[in-house]
Amino acid sequence: MSILFIGKRNDPYTDDAADTVGQLFENAVVIRLARGERLPESVTSWAGDWLVSYLCPQVLPGSLLERASLGAINFHPGPPEYPGIGCTNFAIYNGEKEYGVTCHFMEPQVDSGGIIEVSRLPIYEADTVYTLTRRCYAYQIRLFHEVMHRILAEGGLQPNGLQWQRKAYTSRDFRELYTITPSMSEAEIARRTRAVTFPGYPGPELLLHGKRYVLQELNRPIPTDG
Incomplete structure (x- = not known):
């Protein structure tokens, strides 16, 4: 299988995910971006089986998503109740008792594609945005490993029927x-x-x-x- 991985620059969890992609897939292209950094020109001509977004700091164009023949997936650091940005902040503000991370298919509209898997975690009374975010990222990298190995074992992914619960936070x-x-x-x-x-x-x-x-x-x- 061929895979294009796009993640966040200078982030240890993204580095872990990128290393895993390189180990599991022989034909892998890895791109790391900083906030505000443009996609390299080489990506515009990519075509392959899977596109994987992991903490990618920008919205990927629909034309690129279409060039992944088996699927374009994203690992979102929030549950279906919290699409978009600033999700841990809004969860803390709303006094939630539970949070989560989501793997989903990508559509041009942010956090709207079919949900593949959700991993849930508790929010403790003493949690801050910082502690919840760090724990969320730990759950997310674990979910990433599970999904990547599922792709290798099963060859594909399917939505699990869960739905996003609101429009994405902007x-x-x-x-x-x-x-x-x-x-x-x-x-x-x-x-x-x-x-x-x-x-x-x-x-x-x-x-x-x-x-x-x-x-x-x-x-x-x-x-x-x-």
Whole structure:
């Protein structure tokens, strides 16, 4: 089988997945991208059996998905209830008790293709966006290994009948989540702050008289890819 793997640059989980692809498939092309980096020209002429997206930091064009004869699949760091970006943030904000990771077929519309497999994990009371995200990635790489070996053993994949539960969260939704205003209650501000705190990044933004002020002592998260 021939496979095109596209993942995130400088990410240990993507490195693990890419190494696995190289070991399992003789005819493998591996591409790693940083956020905002364009697909290399060589990819535009690729055609083969499987296209695999793993924490890919950009939406892949439909023309590329069509050139995977057996399937184009993505490993999304969220369950069917949380398609799109910033999924761990919204799950923390909504007070969920359970989360998950999803393997699904790709369509041009983000996180809308047939679901192949879902792996569930608990959300603990003490979880933060950081701890949930790290645990989510550990579940996701395990699911990746399971699906890749299933492809080798069975030759193909089929949707399992599960459905996405809502439209994908967008960058606009994510920006709204980390915006706080003076009119919000103390509880709502605390809830949003917890949902958008991630080590090493600026905090939520205060919207005041039409201007935005970043709260530097807190930490804004990176929206999860997939």
